Amino acid sequence: MKHVFLLIPILLGCATSSVWAATDPVLEITYPKKEAIVYEEELVSIVVSPQHEDVDTIVMTTDSSEIYKVHVDKNRTHYCHNFMLHLGENIIDIVAMRDGAAMKTFQRKVFVTSKVYKEFHFAPEVFQKSFLHTDAQEKVCSKCHNMSVNEIPGTAFEDVSQSHCFSCHVKINFKKYAHAPSVNWLCTSCHNGKAGSFNAKDANKTKFLVADPIESVCLDCHEKKAKLWKNKRFHHEPADSGRCNKCHNPHASDNTNYLRKPVWDLCTGCHKDKVDGAHVVKTFGRKMHPTHNIKDPSSKQGDELSCVSCHNPHVSNAPFLLQSDTLMSLCSRCHKK
Numbered sequence: 416m417k418h419v420f421l422l423i424p425i426l427l428g429c430a431t432s433s434v435w436a437a438t439d440p441v442l443e444i445t446y447p448k449k450e451a452i453v454y455e456e457e458l459v460s461i462v463v464s465p466q467h468e469d470v471d472t473i474v475m476t477t478d479s480s481e482i483y484k485v486h487v488d489k490n491r492t493h494y495c496h497n498f499m500l501h502l503g504e505n506i507i508d509i510v511a512m513r514d515g516a517a518m519k520t521f522q523r524k525v526f527v528t529s530k531v532y533k534e535f536h537f538a539p540e541v542f543q544k545s546f547l548h549t550d551a552q553e554k555v556c557s558k559c560h561n562m563s564v565n566e567i568p569g570t571a572f573e574d575v576s577q578s579h580c581f582s583c584h585v586k587i588n589f590k591k592y593a594h595a596p597s598v599n600w601l602c603t604s605c606h607n608g609k610a611g612s613f614n615a616k617d618a619n620k621t622k623f624l625v626a627d628p629i630e631s632v633c634l635d636c637h638e639k640k641a642k643l644w645k646n647k648r649f650h651h652e653p654a655d656s657g658r659c660n661k662c663h664n665p666h667a668s669d670n671t672n673y674l675r676k677p678v679w680d681l682c683t684g685c686h687k688d689k690v691d692g693a694h695v696v697k698t699f700g701r702k703m704h705p706t707h708n709i710k711d712p713s714s715k716q717g718d719e720l721s722c723v724s725c726h727n728p729h730v731s732n733a734p735f736l737l738q739s740d741t742l743m744s745l746c747s748r749c750h751k752k
């Protein structure tokens with residue numbers, strides 16, 4: 416009789432530790448809270464927190480097959496990982512595992528927009544803008560990360576890993592070329608929390624907002640350009656509207672001048688008709704004038720011919736933003752006779 420009573424508590428003990436209802440939280444997705452979010456950077460961080468003692472492993476996989484697998488340590492509450500994304504919709508599956516089997520699967524969708532390619536200008540409506548740096552969200556992170564700003568304006572860090580922003584954002588500068596203020600971790604020289612006329616609706620949604628348009632921030636440091644450009648007769652629309660970041664990545668890039676794409680791809684991203692449309696010589700002959708894949712005869716450094724061999728990307732005194740004052744003087748830069 417006695418041992419029957421003993422058995423019951425043992426069975427109950429087993430039941431509470433191994434059976435879980437489908438409604439149990441199992442895992443909390445601490446960030447991003449929203450299931451479908453939109454970003455401009457090609458990086459996103461996922462932060463999760465196991466809510467059930469049986470979770471022994473967490474596996475996260477992106478649709479471009481990047482896998483992050485971490486074993487749960489009972490003394491740690493949160494796990495964080497930064498993923499590289501591609502333009503458009505990215506799907507990230509997050510699986511809480513026990514003994515090699517999935518307990519529960521979660522999903523986050525991230526849409527990366529592009530300022531160059533029309534098809535990625537806007538995300539479908541289900542995707543919403545989300546910001547991390549609010550007091551409420553930072554409170555969770557600050558258990559383990561220092562969330563304060565330790566930047567001295569205008570002074571580069573001697574050891575950039577000392578920047579409080581470094582531990583989470585390190586990958587932002589992982590490109591061939593990195594822009595001085597970004598690679599020196601002077602993040603708040605641009606992310607000063609101020610909104611511009613295009614993003615006034617985001618004012619106060621994050622401590623580190625950056626003004627859109629960004630021009631005045633860029634020209635604060637690039638003063639010489641400001642003076643040089645002001646009095647020119649013709650201005651290129653995307654530069655004139657102050658949206659320097661349409662063409663330049665403010666942080667880093669694999670292309671010179673921190674361009675979002677190599678010059679030819681950048682220009683034809685917006686000017687699609689120039690990929691193979693009649694150009695330059697339509698008034699002089701039938702054949703299309705080359706715009707790439709050949710050396711630029713006017714370049715002393717031996718650069719490739721591209722759109723900027725003939726056009727200034729920002730301003731000009733000649734119509735069509737030509738690099739020379741007149742059409743004829745343009746031709747003679749490369750055609751001697």
Ligand code: HEC
Pocket residue numbers: 446458459460461545546547548549556560561562563564565579580581582583584602603606621622623624
């Ligand atoms: C605890 C990690 C962490 C630290 C520390 C951190 N960030 Fe972030 N930050 C994030 C995450 C996560 C996002 C959301 C974007 C993403 O998923 O990568 C983000 C987003 C941003 C954004 C976009 C706006 C927003 O609020 O979402 C800016 C700008 C930014 N961080 C700047 C900074 C600066 C400047 C510092 C240093 C003073 C800093 N961050 C420190 C994790 C961190």
Ligand code: HEC
Pocket residue numbers: 445446460462491492493494495496497498547552553555556557558559560582583584585
């Ligand atoms: C329990 C402690 C803890 C908490 C809470 C925590 N983190 Fe982390 N985080 C870490 C540790 C430790 C690392 C270093 C990498 C590692 O060991 O996973 C890290 C790394 C990161 C990274 C870099 C990951 C990578 O792939 O380079 C990001 C981004 C990050 N944390 C964001 C956050 C955000 C955002 C929050 C708040 C929502 C947060 N963390 C809360 C402990 C924590």
Ligand code: HEC
Pocket residue numbers: 453454455456580584587594596597598600601602603604605606625629660661664665666
């Ligand atoms: C030269 C100005 C400049 C500097 C310096 C700079 N940023 Fe940015 N950042 C921008 C602009 C402009 C954007 C808006 C989106 C874009 O153009 O990519 C942006 C976007 C971001 C985003 C994505 C926000 C979103 O919602 O998509 C993050 C995260 C970010 N910056 C973090 C940082 C961190 C961390 C640093 C320091 C290492 C830094 N930035 C330095 C100008 C700057």
Ligand code: HEC
Pocket residue numbers: 593594595596601604605629632633634635636637659660663665672673
């Ligand atoms: C805090 C000062 C600062 C701000 C703000 C700033 N820059 Fe720069 N930028 C520099 C410095 C210093 C260099 C030279 C070193 C280098 O190439 O990174 C530079 C270099 C560049 C270059 C490479 C060509 C050159 O002249 O050397 C480009 C392109 C550029 N910046 C564009 C921008 C754009 C676009 C913005 C606004 C989104 C911006 N910068 C904002 C300081 C700044």
Ligand code: HEC
Pocket residue numbers: 630633634637640651653654657658659660661662663672674678723728729
């Ligand atoms: C339409 C795309 C586009 C826009 C918008 C744009 N740029 Fe540029 N920028 C370029 C290209 C392309 C180059 C490289 C030119 C070359 O290789 O000759 C360049 C080069 C530069 C350089 C370094 C070379 C030079 O001209 O001295 C600076 C600095 C610069 N841009 C700043 C800015 C600033 C500041 C803004 C916003 C007011 C801006 N750009 C807007 C395309 C653009």
Ligand code: HEC
Pocket residue numbers: 530531649651652653661662678681682683684685686722723726727728734735736
């Ligand atoms: C983000 C989109 C975008 C990018 C990238 C872009 N342009 Fe433009 N461009 C425009 C818009 C908008 C106009 C004005 C409307 C139009 O004529 O299509 C324009 C106009 C022009 C004009 C005609 C100016 C005039 O006075 O008639 C030239 C030439 C030009 N762009 C050359 C370039 C070159 C060269 C590049 C690459 C360095 C480039 N564009 C990159 C959007 C862009």
Ligand code: HEC
Pocket residue numbers: 679682683686689690694695696697698704705706720721722723724725726735742745
């Ligand atoms: C060899 C010099 C040269 C090259 C290279 C060149 N252009 Fe042009 N572009 C011109 C001239 C000259 C005009 C004036 C109108 C004409 O003759 O078509 C012009 C006009 C334009 C115009 C305005 C009129 C129109 O046809 O829409 C745009 C936009 C333009 N170019 C974009 C580009 C882009 C984008 C590239 C690179 C793919 C490029 N150009 C390469 C010389 C050049």
Ligand code: HEC
Pocket residue numbers: 695696699700702703704705709710711712713720724725742745746747748749750
């Ligand atoms: C930045 C240099 C550059 C400028 C400026 C330039 N061209 Fe050219 N052009 C070239 C190159 C390179 C070729 C190809 C030569 C070859 O095939 O050997 C070429 C070829 C041509 C051809 C022959 C087409 C063919 O495929 O055989 C004509 C015609 C021509 N250009 C007319 C002009 C006219 C007119 C202008 C002024 C509006 C002009 N070019 C401005 C570089 C330039």
